[in-house]
Amino acid sequence: MNKYRYIKEHNNYDLKLGAEYQGYIYKKGWIAIPNNQNDIVLYREECFKKIN
Known part of the structure; x- marks a missing residue:
């Protein structure tokens, strides 16, 4: 698994x-x-940024 940061709000999340x-x-x-x-x-990928 990878780490992702939630960067863009979404109404349903x-x-x-x-x-x-x-x-x-x-x-x-x-x-x-x-x-x-x-x-x-x-979740939609556009709302997250992968962290290395």
Whole structure:
């Protein structure tokens, strides 16, 4: 998994702007990030920046 920073707010996302999350590219344009219940949630890639 890679680290991603949430950089662009989206109405439907309950994430903290500027926070870092572990995830991976699910398919073009989508990032999969596990939530606290270990369910995989898909988010638009445009709202995140990959951190190396």
